[in-house]
Amino acid sequence: MATNAYYQPDDREWVQNRKFEPSSRYRDSIDLDLIQVTNDDEDWTYVACENALPCNDCDCIAPHVDSIFIAVNGACRGNGHANAKAAVGVFFGRRSTYNQSVLLDQSHVTNQIAELKAGILALEQAKEIADSDYLVKGMTEWVFKWETNGYKTAKRKLVENAKLFQELRALVGDLNTSNAEVLFWRVPREMNKEADELANQAFDG
Template sequence: MQKEQKPFVEIYADGACSGNPGVGGFGAILRSGKKEKEISGCDKMTTNNRMELLAVISALEVLKKPCKVAVTTDSNYVVKGMTEWIQGWIKNKWRTSQKKEVMNRDLWERLLKASSGHEIEWKWIKGHNGHPENERCDKLAQNAIKNCQTIRKQRVDDRRQTEG
């Protein structure tokens, strides 16, 4: 019996922050053959690096079975983290080479879990450089930030009306 071929999925991901820390958003595109899905989300108080991580994590968590995946991002932090730094962090009990705690450990652990079972190729591209999918992901992230800010503003306005 022949071993079943893993589906190939392209993931494009980007995160953004209005202020750092501040309101953040992420966007990702998943593409497999002719199927395509866009996802996005926001956080009212976060950092750009957390949003970059969440973009990739959220996309990988959508996958229902083991896949061959090409992750394309403009985040050196994510790419180098997964290809160069993470094994050392784990070996050093989540400490950097400077003996400091690894920032965003919760998300790195979540990314490790989301990555398991997949064959992943990590690709870095220069951001805001005309790459169509990267530009779309950035737009998704920016729109998520606007939505988060609108919801936050509505809550403040609602509170003022009920207090006034």
């Protein structure tokens, strides 16, 4: 999974559902790997410009230098068992000092909790600098309904992991106040290798 946060020019309308959708921004035939522009000399993975064409020499697309991707992953070993352990990985760029590999120390962990914690850690990092369907759907579809009904299910029970979603929502709000838009993109697993590796590194200490 990846989050995308970038500065909002005064004349730009923000995306209401917070989804980063390549199909609506780029031509249909674009290679998704080209959307993420990396540079070994930079801390960041940039968002490719929607209107630029790949370079004939390197096949790269010119990036928006004010738009970055943050890849996140949550992993849980022994999911569903009392002795389960979870870790998170956050990837900004190949040489970024903001990359994180963290073993969670709480007693009760699940895959979903790890995914949400990864998103929270990423946005906390993003706040300093101004491959989960659960995180993306939660923050782009479900959370809008939850905010109107007090984070309750149809059976009037508290939504599972409601506090974590509320924490994510607050961080998104903080970044919006700083003129940074936050979008969520559910990427294919093969495109999230770096964040996955960072999450699993935490298990091995």
